Amino acid sequence: MLDALSRITNSFNSSNTKLVDKAIQQSFLVSADMAHAIHPNYMDKHEDNHQPKLHGGLGIKHNANQRYVTNAITSFIFREIAERHDLPIQPISQNKRYVVRNGMPQLIPSNPVALIKSNILSTQLKLKILLEPLSWWHSNKRSFHKGVDTGVQESVGQFFKRHFGTEVVDYMIDPFVAGTSAGDPESLSMRHAFRQLWNLEKK
Template sequence: MAKAAEVKKLNRKLMDFLDGSVNAFFAVENMKNILVEEGFLPLYEGEDWKLKKGGKYFVTRNGSALIAFVLPEKSFKGFQMMASHSDSPVFKIKGDPELEIDKAYIQLNVEKYGGMICSPWLDRPLSVAGRVLVKSVKGVETKLVNIDRDLLIIPNLAIHMNREVNDGYKFNAQKDMLPLFSTIEGKGSFKKIVADAISVKEESILDWDLFLYNRQKATILGGKEEFIASGRLDDLQCAFSSLQGILAAKPKESVALHCVYDNEEVGSGTKQGADSSFLKDVLHRILYAFGMGEEEYIKALQNSFLVSADNAHAVHPAHLDKADALNRPYMNKGIVLKYSANQKYTTDAVSAAVFKSFCEKAKVPYQSFANRSDMLGGSTLGNISNSQVALNTVDIGLPQLSMHSPYETAGVEDTYYLVEVAKLFYSSSVLGRGDGNLEIKY
């Protein structure tokens, strides 16, 4: 049993991270600030990299994806990597946002990003955050903006006018999910609110990537305070745990890398997604900085291991039949290894055996997940990353309920479990030749 005080302290830290990470841009900004405080140096893809053995560095792409790494004090043989993602299903504000309704109301014009549960977005305070591109003396400047107040609401239609709402209602994104912004008197004020929040003139704004977010803060709940509830647990709970691991990393024979991609919820096919060259580029540049080339890269991948960390489905207390007959993960019972015969998850016997070894060494429980054989599941980062960087990979996650809701539920002890494994993993090595026989050096 994890120590209660440590578990509580860690989850309070996670709650602060979640509350400040209202979307992918803010999640990466928060990680950057934490890394800088811990002595990590920023790198930029458009500049030369001068790396030192024992150094700690990070690089971002698009402001919404990040890779941090710690170099050993001596020569290295491979890479120990953990990947998660920064984005969550959400509503994105369109470029021309204000819709005048019946000469009485102003709604904001939004579209769906990712596959969300729509109903929990209704009848709760919402606001807007993201990035704004503004004119600058040199050209274009990016500014993060968070309208940190209750600004919007998506009102339900009264049951008297929608008697079928409790019988399985199909929400129309263009009709039912547009947030109410103002009465007609507020027409034309949205852009000004955004401009004022970043202290620029309206005419300085060139474009933006703005998203709605749920204003409800993260909380710990349950009869024994065993659950954590928050927006964006998928996948910031894993990203936070991986971050804690890299901060404690003391690698010996492998480079430790904390990778956080964007756009997982929409297929990862962007320059900052898992299907991009981001990780491959970073690995090559680390090798180039020490005078190594393509052959060393190929050999290094056989001495490397990737943990694809994206939250998993816990058994739902009201829908026991939705889970597999035997592979049934529960919250606070340990890290989940995900299996799929069609390779939507990359876990195989080799990668599972390695990860189980880390769990056992760290004295952390683990569970298994597989979809019912008559139900399709989702996919995640592992198989997509492998199309760019092919190496032994395991798909894992922390069990949670209400996945893709704007307010999700998970277990407090599971955060602790993943942090403990991440600390061990980042300070270890998995060495091999490509024949399935691996040496684990802790």
């Protein structure tokens, strides 16, 4: 890739050795391939939010586990480029989001009832989540646990690992944070990202 860019920029101005660096800084790399369009005879075989149409425009691939590098910033830039050149974009429904667990896509639950019925988390962890409010009340009443030191900048990932373990971070918090803020739960501040939960624990 670098060799190709060097030859292209040298064809314009071979005397400017910094032209390649400037080109890279001002460039936007797009990883493109073919999307499988929906088959008109087997429409029921496709997920509701995965139905690319033939000649329906460009498709932007998203994945809650960030198996694609698409995020809020790159998606916006790509859409802006397409709009400037009058290129249509495939409509994408965000009603359903999936994560991959054990090699299979799992629907992210949208409510507590769906969470209990889903296979995205283990039965033991589901029970722990249901009992967590009681655990907070019990621990605060006996003053055994008041959370981490308020002087420590705890991340979103650290907070949920402390309460529920790694599993809930990998399959619930990480996809949620990636989808809403294109961020990393280990780098986001719990105090600022989830202020209400942070304050609730301190009471």
